[in-house]
Amino acid sequence: MQRQRQRDTMPELALRSVLHRDGLRYRVHYPLLGVRRRADIAFPRLRVAVFCDGCFWHGCPEHGTWPKQNAAWWRQKIEANKARDEDTNARLKDAGWRVVRIWAHEDPVEAANRVAAEVSRRRA
Numbered sequence: 001m002q003r004q005r006q007r008d009t010m011p012e013l014a015l016r017s018v019l020h021r022d023g024l025r026y027r028v029h030y031p032l033l034g035v036r037r038r039a040d041i042a043f044p045r046l047r048v049a050v051f052c053d054g055c056f057w058h059g060c061p062e063h064g065t066w067p068k069q070n071a072a073w074w075r076q077k078i079e080a081n082k083a084r085d086e087d088t089n090a091r092l093k094d095a096g097w098r099v100v101r102i103w104a105h106e107d108p109v110e111a112a113n114r115v116a117a118e119v120s121r122r123r124a
């Protein structure tokens with residue numbers, strides 16, 4: 001069984017390398033105080049948190065699949081992850097953070113552009 005939030009997945013590494021190439025400096029696996037969760041990528045001073053969500057585990061509307069074996073168990077599991085993501089978003093928002101969620105299937109360059117846009121909005 002896979003762990004739910006894997007560290008350093010391929011899409012995450014690809015995104016990080018594009019951000020780095022664009023001159024952005026960030027922290028990885030950054031512990032978010034009060035939320036008891038870690039951002040995959042964070043810009044703590046600007047309060048921008050980035051999460052790379054796996055299509056399967058986070059129920060991507062395009063590629064999420066619902067296994068037929070143990071269907072109820074999987075549905076409950078994936079729905080719980082989605083609820084947790086929403087909860088994380090809400091808590092971070094309350095704490096003054098901006099949240100960027102990236103799907104694992106997204107093009108790393110486009111994903112990096114979304115992150116960079118949020119970062120420069122914060123800098124402005």
Ligand SMILES: [Zn+2]
Nearest residue numbers: 055060063105
């Ligand atoms: Zn997807």
